[in-house]
Amino acid sequence: MPASADRKEEAAIFRQKFFDLAPNFDPSLANRDVLNSLFAWVWRDDKSNILNLDFDKGLFLFGNFGLGKSLSLLALRQYMNSVKARFRPDDYRLCAWMRSASEIANIYASKGQPELLRYSAPDVNLVIDELGRE
Numbered sequence: 003m004p005a006s007a008d009r010k011e012e013a014a015i016f017r018q019k020f021f022d023l024a025p026n027f028d029p030s031l032a033n034r035d036v037l038n039s040l041f042a043w044v045w046r047d048d049k050s051n052i053l054n055l056d057f058d059k060g061l062f063l064f065g066n067f068g069l070g071k072s073l074s075l076l077a078l079r080q081y082m083n084s085v086k087a088r089f090r091p092d093d094y095r096l097c098a099w100m101r102s103a104s105e106i107a108n109i110y111a112s113k114g115q116p117e118l119l120r121y122s123a124p125d126v127n128l129v130i131d132e133l134g135r136e
């Protein structure tokens with residue numbers, strides 16, 4: 003974490019992204035290990051990385067309907083983009099686009115593989131939501 007970033011303040015901003023998307027979000031019901039590890043993944047913070055996420059790899063969230071996977075990914079994406087803008091404008095790892103799997107399938111069907119290449123560039127993180135529903 004950069005010296006100019008305060009951990010408690012950043013954690014509050016991260017939490018607020020959830021409330022912005024879902025005002026009734028209850029962090030006590032959310033899996034704190036997942037939330038703490040997602041926050042740690044952004045900052046590459048081993049101390050908070052309860053799930054031992056590999057900071058050099060992507061994330062894969064899975065589970066039943068209604069567990070908050072999409073909400074977590076949306077909040078994480080918004081937080082990552084805010085961190086990028088405030089602290090690390092050159093960190094490609096923090097640039098994230100979110101598309102549903104069906105949207106990606108439709109792009110491929112209508113525009114072909116060349117259009118998909120822009121989503122797989124080394125300077126873009128692609129968040130694919132609803133994988134398996136397409």
